[in-house]
Amino acid sequence: MNIHEYQAKEILSSYGIPIPRGRVALTSDQVERAAKMMGGRCVVKAQIYAGGRGKAGGVKLIHYPEQAQEYGKELFGRNLVTSQTGPEGLKVRRILVEEAVEIAREFYLSITLDRESSRYVLIASAEGGMDIEEVAHKSPEKILTLIIDPLGGLRPYQARKIALELGLFGTVCEDCVELIMNLYRVCQEKDCSLVEINPLVVTKAGWLMAMDAKITFDDNAVYRHREYPDMMDYSQLDPLEINAGKYDLAYIKLTGSIGCLVNGAGLAMATLDVLKECGGEPANFLDVGGGATREKVAEAFRIILQDKDVKGIFVNIFGGIMRCDVIAHGIIEAAGEVHCTLPIVVRMDGSKVEEGKQLLSESGLNVQVGVNLGDAAARIVQMLG
Numbered sequence: 001m002n003i004h005e006y007q008a009k010e011i012l013s014s015y016g017i018p019i020p021r022g023r024v025a026l027t028s029d030q031v032e033r034a035a036k037m038m039g040g041r042c043v044v045k046a047q048i049y050a051g052g053r054g055k056a057g058g059v060k061l062i063h064y065p066e067q068a069q070e071y072g073k074e075l076f077g078r079n080l081v082t083s084q085t086g087p088e089g090l091k092v093r094r095i096l097v098e099e100a101v102e103i104a105r106e107f108y109l110s111i112t113l114d115r116e117s118s119r120y121v122l123i124a125s126a127e128g129g130m131d132i133e134e135v136a137h138k139s140p141e142k143i144l145t146l147i148i149d150p151l152g153g154l155r156p157y158q159a160r161k162i163a164l165e166l167g168l169f170g171t172v173c174e175d176c177v178e179l180i181m182n183l184y185r186v187c188q189e190k191d192c193s194l195v196e197i198n199p200l201v202v203t204k205a206g207w208l209m210a211m212d213a214k215i216t217f218d219d220n221a222v223y224r225h226r227e228y229p230d231m232m233d234y235s236q237l238d239p240l241e242i243n244a245g246k247y248d249l250a251y252i253k254l255t256g257s258i259g260c261l262v263n264g265a266g267l268a269m270a271t272l273d274v275l276k277e278c279g280g281e282p283a284n285f286l287d288v289g290g291g292a293t294r295e296k297v298a299e300a301f302r303i304i305l306q307d308k309d310v311k312g313i314f315v316n317i318f319g320g321i322m323r324c325d326v327i328a329h330g331i332i333e334a335a336g337e338v339h340c341t342l343p344i345v346v347r348m349d350g351s352k353v354e355e356g357k358q359l360l361s362e363s364g365l366n367v368q369v370g371v372n373l374g375d376a377a378a379r380i381v382q383m384l385g
Contacts, residue, residue: 001217003231004047006096008213011190012197015182018209022098031072034097035065044068046075047094049236051214052082058092061100068097086255093235101209106199107166108132109180111187113194114147120187122146122154122180126166128199154184168202175208191221240284240303247299249288256281257311258380259304261297261331263288263322271316274373280381283310288322297330305338312343314380316373319350326352328359335365342366343383347376 009019023034024047035042046058053059058080062068072095079089108128114121124144127135135142144165148154156177163176179200187195194216201211222228234242244251250265254272258280262268268287275282284307288300304310317327327348335344344367348356360367368383370376 001219001222001228001232002049002236003215003217004049004094004096004233005045005213006047006094007231008195008215009210011186011215012183012210012213015186017179017182017186017197018207019213020098020101020209020211022096025072025095025097026093028069028072028076031095031097032065032069035062035068038097038099040064041100042068043098043100044071044075045096045098046078046080046092047096048080048082048085048090048092049233050080050082050084050090052084053080056080056082058082090236094233101201101211102204103199103201103211104204104206105167105202106211107201108135108198109183109200110194110196110198111148111183111192112196117147119150120148120154120184122148122158122162122184124162124166128201132198148184153188154181156181172202172206172208179208186215190215191218191224192216193218240306243306244286244300244303247296249286249296249300249303251287251300251303252285253307254282254284255309256283257309257384259283259286259307259310259313260316261286261288261300261304261313262316263318263327267316267318271314271373271377274377275314275381278374278377278381280377280384283307294326294330294333297327298334301331301334302338305334305340305342310342312345312380312384313340314377315344315346315348316376317346317348317350317356319348319353319356323352324348324350324356325359326356328356328363332359332363332365335363340365343380344368345370345376345380345383347373 006024013019025031025034042062044060044062046053060071075092078092080092081089106128108125110123111120125142127142159177159180163173168176183195192215196214197210199211201209238253241251260271260282262271265287268285272282288297347370357369368379370379
């Protein structure tokens with residue numbers, strides 16, 4: 001689950017991590033008033049669920065309030081396209097107005113989950129700023145990493161070692177140690193999969209400050225935090241993803257034309273890989289789960305059909321907990337309701353597989369059944385080619 005920058009900074013501030021003074025605006029008039037409160041010279045930042053806003057024109061240094069108002073008018077309602085949004089971009093509905101800070105040095109600092117070790121990893125670099133991805137690619141030796149032992153947790157001496165390797169000394173070094181320890185507390189207590197400060201800066205006055213922040217919560221832990229659903233900005237989400245969430249379906253919109261319905265996250269990822277290898281472009285990631293009901297499968301199929309980019313449908317089911325005939329009933333029910341004429345290729349295996357295949361063959365749908373995953377993927381790609 002994502003939240004906006006200003007929300008992430010509010011959380012960091014509550015844990016004693018310094019942030020610039022700022023106000024959130026919902027209108028251009030509010031942007032102007034906030035700029036006046038900051039003394040006229042300020043930074044205006046579009047709030048969307050994506051990085052790369054600076055390069056896309058979503059962040060600007062302002063010198064007087066009227067300029068802030070004009071820039072606010074330009075930003076509000078605009079679809080901001082960055083390297084992380086895709087070509088359609090995300091609509092700007094909120095703007096953060098912050099005080100301008102004189103910066104002496106910039107750093108990168110984050111704590112995220114390392115999938116290989118199944119532990120939190122602390123990542124830091126003295127090359128902070130907008131191009132941290134490029135630094136990681138071209139100069140990986142400039143990226144510092146520390147795998148955190150979940151039993152012992154992050155220790156002050158480890159945080160101090162990172163601070164020293166960033167080139168910090170004296171009181172600023174000790175401030176950085178405290179900041180890193182507090183960042184780890186945020187990660188643990190808020191159930192975060194990512195907490196990122198980029199850039200973390202040393203101001204010309206000698207203070208550490210989080211100039212930008214990103215926090216991602218672990219979706220599986222949202223039930224422990226009743227306030228999290230209220231923090232979500234649904235205008236930043238695809239309507240199909242919102243609808244899928246109501247039925248506990250794992251759905252992510254992609255850019256291709258092959259709608260995918262799969263049970264199991266691992267199988268779903270493998271399905272996308274095989275489709276790509278065959279020359280196809282998946283339109284979505286959709287995992288209905290291992291124990292989905294007939295109604296849940298039908299709703300998943302309806303969601304796929306609501307995507308206007310979908311030209312064909314690929315169903316990949318392993319009938320373990322879920323029976324293949326249940327899947328077939330769900331597909332037939334949903335396809336019949338919307339009079340689906342799109343080509344459908346199904347790969348089924350497992351419990352009640354023959355019954356499932358027979359139901360599909362007698363359904364009257366434009367459906368083919370693949371022999372195996374590779375054969376089925378090649379068929380749907382060929383049918384759309």
